[in-house]
């Protein structure tokens with residue numbers, strides 16, 4: 294909870310918060326009453342923190358500010374509608390009573406959504422925290438990359454006119470106004486996805502071309518950026534379509550809450566009337582009843598030619614935890630994979646970040662050779678690049694003469710931090726089938742002839758050793774076999790590899806082919 298003159302910018306490298314002073318109160322700076330009210334607000338904050346604990350406080354009240362104050366009414370502000378309803382539903386009584394304990398004249402506390410002067414965060418902490426609380430099914434976290442080390446450092450948010458989404462979506466997770474098509478760097482790895490995204494954002498009502506559009510890539514390669522760019526662009530278009538941007542986790546949480554509050558009908562009614570549904574992190578959608586609801590929604594929107602855009606960390610046919618009906622509908626549109634950025638793209642991402650940073654602080658600079666050095670060495674994803682850039686900016690404020698060697702030292706943890714290329718079971722099946730001159734259909738069929746049994750067992754063994762998939766999952770991908778069959782195949786090939794040098798070389802060769 295912050296005093297009324299501070300904007301939180303989060304926790305950084307040293308774990309401390311960095312605060313920047315921007316007036317937030319409706320009262321004039323310098324008013325005596327302002328100081329008095331700030332002090333009151335601070336006291337209530339301290340009591341609230343003591344009452345709910347540090348973690349809950351940090352999750353829900355870290356960005357609560359004192360907005361204005363009259364004799365009997367205190368108005369507090371938060372940056373998102375979501376946070377407002379969360380606090381209203383769960384903590385308003387407590388906050389009101391804490392204020393009343395300090396100032397008995399206070400009758401009411403109101404929570405408002407402030408018009409942010411800085412870009413909204415990407416979908417984040419409070420939504421996922423809420424879901425973890427309300428629907429503990431979604432434990433997987435979306436970001437494995439470095440946390441924003443220094444959003445505190447000026448320059449990570451574009452100049453004022455770009456920061457605000459033209460409109461906020463009807464419902465759902467907040468949009469980050471920095472995520473636009475303009476700030477999205479195009480290259481061979483994402484050109485098709487970008488073109489499809491722009492077509493959708495520009496399309497008029499009824500001009501549904503790729504439906505649903507399914508964008509997939511491994512982490513940090515710009516899916517969220519692209520999805521939010523679609524939503525931001527559609528919202529600012531003259532057509533004023535009704536746009537909903539949601540993470541799958543938010544969807545789950547929202548439905549779970551609506552069902553609990555007997556409010557599912559009105560939620561469905563709201564969703565029924567939208568023009569564009571954008572769903573991020575689809576891999577986290579879990580739970581039978583929620584998937585059922587999602588399936589109805591998807592069917593209804595697709596059948597009435599409303600556009601749906603989905604992103605996930607894998608292709609629709611690989612979303613094994615999804616209800617087969619949902620998976621099948623998702624496969625009915627266009628799936629586009631985005632690859633990692635090449636050197637030119639990485640350099641451009643860094644250059645654009647620097648331009649934005651300079652617009653906020655003209656004295657900032659990072660020499661071109663350092664930028665290109667970073668672009669050459671941080672190859673993993675946009676998220677690692679973002680982390681590297683933030684580190685550099687942060688460091689340059691107190692180490693103005695950064696050398697390439699020093700940069701290497703600072704970014705050592707990010708160099709080569711990319712995940713190894715994700716191997717897919719279908720790639721394994723394709724390579725193995727080709728190598729042994731059988732068809733992929735035969736590999737997954739029930740045929741038990743010698744020519745196909747051994748390649749199948751090898752493919753199962755490789756699926757277990759090269760992918761994180763479980764025995765039952767692999768069984769399903771090989772024609773719905775039982776997990777014990779997979780287990781048997783893996784053990785058998787392991788034993789053979791230990792004693793048969795020829796087979797062991799063959800397996801090594803297959804691994805190389807699969808990883809190519």
Ligand SMILES: Nc1ncnc2c1ncn2[C@@H]1O[C@H](COP(=O)(O)OP(=O)(O)OP(=O)(O)O)[C@@H](O)[C@H]1O
Pocket residue numbers: 435436437476477478479483510511512513514515516517518519574606634642674675676679
């Ligand atoms: N082509 C790009 N142009 C500009 N910025 C990019 C690009 N690709 C990624 N980024 C930046 O990299 C960061 C991570 O991207 P984003 O969150 O969109 O990835 P993601 O694919 O959704 O990751 P996850 O799978 O973890 O959800 C963001 O700051 C984003 O702006």
